[in-house]
């Protein structure tokens with residue numbers, strides 16, 4: 298089927314989890330299908346991804362080989378010792394735009410800024426020279442301006458876009474149309490976890506709803522100890538993340554809950570948790586004869602394995618769209634794989650649509 302030429306912006310923990318996971322399966326072929334949601338998507342295997350370009354702002358990563366930058370602090374993923382089969386490309390500088398965040402400044406030191414036009418020229422050149430087909434964005438939460446910059450870079454460089462973070466592009470009609478007009482596919486926004494807080498909360502809420510109970514209130518609290526959680530301590534950067542996570546649950550209910558009866562959000566940074574994410578979810582409601590019930594779920598999961606297990610499919614769905622010359626937001630795959638897609642469906646329906654799309 299050929300390789301899928303990809304680039305990444307944001308060489309952080311999520312990207313480290315994606316490429317180290319691929320390497321892990323390469324080194325342990327007998328494990329090939331354990332933990333892999335889709336061994337093949339449209340004929341593409343997990344080994345068909347080829348990262349040929351990378352962009353970041355951190356001085357520990359810029360101008361370093363991508364295969365080394367993946368291990369640079371504050372990244373914490375170290376599932377394999379090295380990425381021996383990865384391309385020897387250097388990470389190039391991305392503009393900061395929104396800044397890295399007041400808490401993250403303590404662990405990420407950006408390289409000195411250059412004029413944005415100069416950076417953009419070098420970025421577009423790199424994408425074209427490397428024949429990049431798909432750009433994956435792992436920018437930090439709150440990077441609204443950087444996300445728009447990179448969406449425009451995709452349009453200007455004829456590159457498809459997989460937006461894994463919660464600044465909205467695929468789900469904004471004007472941006473969706475720009476991609477459609479440019480003949481480019483886009484999948485977004487905000488990647489779901491393989492068995493993550495959102496999919497578990499959606500599933501339990503849908504179950505309670507389908508069984509005829511009335512959900513009266515619900516919350517989901519998340520804590521973790523990586524840079525993503527450190528960044529999310531800054532409430533001002535969190536607006537779209539909260540919308541993304543809350544709407545993902547609301548969309549599964551027959552009747553929306555009043556805004557003050559649902560709380561979904563990243564809640565705190567606990568340094569020693571590292572990439573372990575803890576989710577605490579509670580649903581309270583009424584069943585037959587107005588009798589009350591409640592349920593609580595505690596999920597403990599590696600946050601980065603959780604995202605990589607889904608991004609590996611998103612990239613391949615995007616490649617199928619390129620092959621089939623399908624442009625604009627990919628409705629089924631986005632609904633299946635993303636928290637804030639252009640259109641929400643039940644997870645069963647979204648999976649069916651994504652499968653049909655691939656076939």
Ligand SMILES: NC(=O)c1ccc[n+]([C@@H]2O[C@H](COP(=O)([O-])OP(=O)(O)OC[C@H]3O[C@@H](n4cnc5c(N)ncnc54)[C@H](O)[C@@H]3O)[C@@H](O)[C@H]2O)c1
Pocket residue numbers: 306307308309310311312352353354355358372391392393394395396397405434435436437438440443461462463487488489490523524525528600601603604
């Ligand atoms: N389960 C998950 O991990 C999950 C789920 C959904 C969404 N996400 C989102 O994915 C994104 C990436 O998460 P992560 O854990 O890899 O974060 P991270 O903080 O580990 O990595 C972010 C990377 O982006 C770089 N960066 C900062 N500003 C930049 C800029 N302007 N241009 C280019 N690079 C820049 C940082 O130096 C760092 O390397 C976050 O927005 C996160 O919320 C993660």
